[in-house]
Amino acid sequence: GESVGLHLPTLSVQEGDNSIINCAYSNSASDYFIWYKQESGKGPQFIIDIRSNMDKRQGQRVTVLLNKTVKHLSLQIAATQPGDSAVYFCATYGKLTFGQGTILTVHP
């Protein structure tokens, strides 16, 4: 079945550093990928998405990279801030399936 997983469950960085969060997926037919941020006590919030006809997409301070050959995507956060501390999930369609999540902690 379809699965989405993350390589690292936790990531600690210093304020101002760049952060990279990784995700592997198993369904080679997936054509749409999304990154979500979830703060404590809240529902997941959309960060950025990418379709399978692209390998890179940039937003404000965030970049998503997609490598379809190895079924891997990553989220890069530039100049990480304490407000970026949260759990980050990748998700993919078929059925909207989520990975386990990475806890990002940003130290001032």
Added chain:
Amino acid sequence: DAGITQSPRHKVTETGTPVTLRCHQTENHRYMYWYRQDPGHGLRLIHYSYGVKDTDKGEVSDGYSVSRSKTEDFLLTLESATSSQTSVYFCAISESGRQGATEAFFGQGTRLTVV
């Protein structure tokens, strides 16, 4: 939040009782989803709907049923609640655009405790 309301926000119920959670949207989106979130498991799909009266199972559907009689409402029912169903439940909505699926928006969650 993108016009999604979950009710109740918190509920404590006894083992063996029926429980219904409600998800209400004002966005007229076609797709609606129910997830549960437990420590160490991320978000797991319970059931989803792709239109009025059109539903399908997710990866953890046992013990749950759903109904969608109107576009705006998606109900999740635990016919006989068990302690293993203690969790935080999230509803999500999404639509299809010209290029295919679009991002899902989530409600604030319902914390259910089965004692």
